[in-house]
Amino acid sequence: MTETQNQQQTPQYPPPPYYYPMPQHSDDEIDLRELFSVIWKGKWWIIACAIVFGLAGGIYAFLQPNVYQSSVLIAPADNNEAGQMAGLASQFGGLASLAGINLNSGSNKTTLALQVLQSRKFIGDFITRHHLLAELMATKGWDKKTEHLKYDSSLYNSKTKQWLIDDGKSLKPTLLEAIKYFLKKILAVNTDTKTNMTTVSVDYYSPNIAQQWGTWLIADLNEEMRQQDMMNAQNSIHYLNDQLNKTSLAENRTMLYQLIEQQTKTLMLANVRKEYAFKTIDPGIIPEYAYKPNYLIIVIISIIIGLIVGICYILFISNKSD
16 A cells, blocks of 8 residues: 555544634734834933933923912802792792792702803903903913012003003903903812812912902802892882782782792892802812922823833834834
């Protein structure tokens, strides 16, 4: 029997289950050991690149003006009339809505007040009332020694308190620009849904001014909500008195008297309580340390970027030489 005949008679068995042939690596696939070898050879370049980027990040952070943050913790003011309002709502909801009376107050008032705080109208009135346009749009830092703001001399003359003119046009920004800047860079409002407490934070170059603005914001918000409720209550009382003069039914008159009484209580409360919408739990303090820039984070991120750039550079040079 020949060798060819023996091979033909040898039985052919199927491959065992879960058998996977080993893939054949092509020359184009990356050899990790070679990659690490290239990186290790260029380690000093990579380290040098990381140091340079770290130093650059540190210099950048050092040149940035310090920003301080002052926060005020507030809670919705106690409103004992909320339960009475809810009781009246089921009975006189229709008539109350005609009179402009919101009997379902409470949490809705808190939500409304927070929306007012972050509205363009309120912030615009706040900037105008306290004359903050120059402090917002023309400052570039805070002199810690003299405790004075540093103004951008190319925009504003701090001695004459006048905005400069360039090519016949005033460099004074518009109120809308100041409002957008305030809402984006200065004000932060965060509410804890579990405790219903709200933190109002103000970021600014001066720690004293940051604390002052936070206090002013809460005071102005309470005054704004107080004035709104007083005006609404007065209008409602006027309307209800007109309706009272038009009806002779005892049941309707009793209902109107109750609504008038409720609005009179609202008016009295608004006249005597300063912390009308929110009560200050923890007032803002003058911060001792800057909130921004975070030097450590900036330097760490810069070093990481330097490492990545250094590695990419070494790999590029290695591939180019090959």
